[in-house]
Amino acid sequence: MKPRGTHTAQPSGSRHIRPRCVLALARKESYQIVRDPSSLIIAFVLPPVLLFLFGWGISLDPTRIPLGLVVETPSAVTEAAAASLRGSRYFEVREAAHRAELEPLLVGGRIKGLVILSQQYPREREAGSAAVQVLVNGSEANTAELIVNYVENVLQKEMEHQAEARGLSRAGPPVAVEPRIWYNPNFESRAAILPGSIAVIMTLIGTILTALVVAREWERGTMEALLAGSISRAEFLLGKFLPYFALGLTAMMLVAGVSVGVFGVPFRGSWWVLIGVSAVFLTVALGLGLFISTATRNQFVATQAALIVGYLPSFILSGLVFEINSMPPPIRMLTYLLPPRYFVSALRTLFLAGNVWEVILQDTLILALFAVVLWTLTIRKTRLTLE
């Protein structure tokens, strides 16, 4: 079997690769996988469970945000505005006659925002534009802005609606704005989050699968038995890599299938391209685990390192939820060093936009570069001699 492109970059110390040796090692590793069910759980149970958590747990579409509403002098006009907020699926409205009753609820986020229609509101509205006071709890800075925008949208729509209904000046604004959302016409955050979350899930799975495999051999003393046979470093690592690669790729296809089949995320690219990009990414993710394992040679430290690099960096800095462009320059630089960043971009494009070669080729090439560097380092670090 010809190794995947990246492994040909070996330092001169290792001999060439004998397929029989690699296969024998791979078979041994596979037995070990089957014997300890946790690897199978990692590959086949954990990924779909995590996908559901991302799909249901992470959403930027406001739903039932608790919102306070104070109408200072109720009338038919204010009632229409209040009804539009009450009827909106974004908010769960709690009303009171005085702001003093609701303001304390902003502490602790029992209401996230407070809308006040003042005494002047009906008059101002008649004149054209009406000021609406919105108090928001800024402790969740990201949501605060979202709430103001949605309140504005709901009230604006209601005003235009009403003006049109009354035949007022053929209410058309002097300029109409027509938003068109490409790739994600329903503007669902889930459609954008799910494909990207696959990158985080696979980073996690790749790291857990391989972070301990080399360290384990050293700790259990079985490394010495392997050394008795004359295998090269590349053969050793490849024998470790192939079974997990097969496992990882299957898991990858499983979550991609669930995203499309269960969550209804569109898939506009080609499945072959998806398999190709995923294969390159898995070479990186599993390579990272193997690197940790090889560098530490100690399961305890390897596990700790895996816990630290396996999840939070890829979740926070990959562009999955947070905006990379908005990060300060040093942090933005750092994100270029994170492989999941490129996989997030490639997956989103493949799922929602299709085979956009400029994006996909660029991301894949950078990932391949990561693979070459990681594997070169890992092969260098692999010691097949006893001290």
Next chain:
Amino acid sequence: MGMPERIRRLVIKEFLAIFRDPASRMVVIVPPLMQLLIFSFGATLEVRNAGLGLYNEDAGLLGRELAAQFRSIPVTFSRIVPCESFADVRQALDTQRVLAVVHIPQDFTRSLRAGRAPTVQILLDGRQSNAAAVAQGYCSRIVRDFALTALARRAIAGKPTPRAIPVTRVWFNENLHPLWSSVPALLGILTNLVTLLVTGLSVARERELGTFDQLLVSPLRPGEILIGKAVPALVTAYAEGGLMILIAVTLFGLPFRGSLPLLAGALFVFLLAIVGVGLWISSISSTQQQALLGAFTYMVPAVLLSGFATPVENIHPAIRWLTDINPLRYMVAISRMVFLEDPSPEVVWPFVWPLLPIAAFTLLSSAWFFRHRLD
């Protein structure tokens, strides 16, 4: 040897197990603090430095004026990509060079002068749905403001549309600093991580090395072993938590408006609960890989459903109950409140008390697992 003495020696042994190895010592202390510095700046949903495409087909004055308006917001859109055709628009959006494209139609000036309403299109990259939503808001506001100014100086005919103008006041985080929300949340997340790093492996490792049996045949009772394993984790995570609070206030300039004893107390109970989770994971795992799996199985949902990245209210009803038993969710809320809001005891209490049964449950059940998985 009395019980306090036995526990004291065991605690020393457990401390040594973590801190004797320089690699392990490094891993437990340095990365969490570095992550605080990095992640707190990374966790932002603001839109800045984005690319904007401008496709202006209108040769008239008003079209050029509107286009100029879009060039004047360099914080949000730092790169302007001029487009000459729809092919350019597609190319710019497809390749993610721009987040949005504004299309000004050919008849823009002519229609406005004639009192008809022209349509300005805003094309958005839905792959980045949140940023696109924000960009849409910015762009529509610019178009609307432009139209109103043009009306005011009588450059165009027509009547102003009714408008709802939000007058916003933000409490607690007046300038909507993303940092002010992320740092208090990361205090919970990262102390949680440290605790798991220390406790999650402690039993699994001994089991794999075979030294757990030696512990069991010693005169130590299971409860004492549990305390011996819990104390180092608690001390390490608590010390790092204190350091993080200090960093938050001095380096990041966060306000600290609530009561320090309150935060200290809540953090303590929270860490007790996490120690329980860690020991639980550790004692049901027979290998370290299983412990790693267990740690992630807890950590991923705990962070996703904590309110750190997206609001708890948006979570799908099918799994919203999970937030009720998620200790991190309470800690994130308490921490944000104490840093920014100075809450009264009645307000904090609903977030503090659930940590008590959670801590009691995780600690007691891990003790039970200790005793019953000894074989």
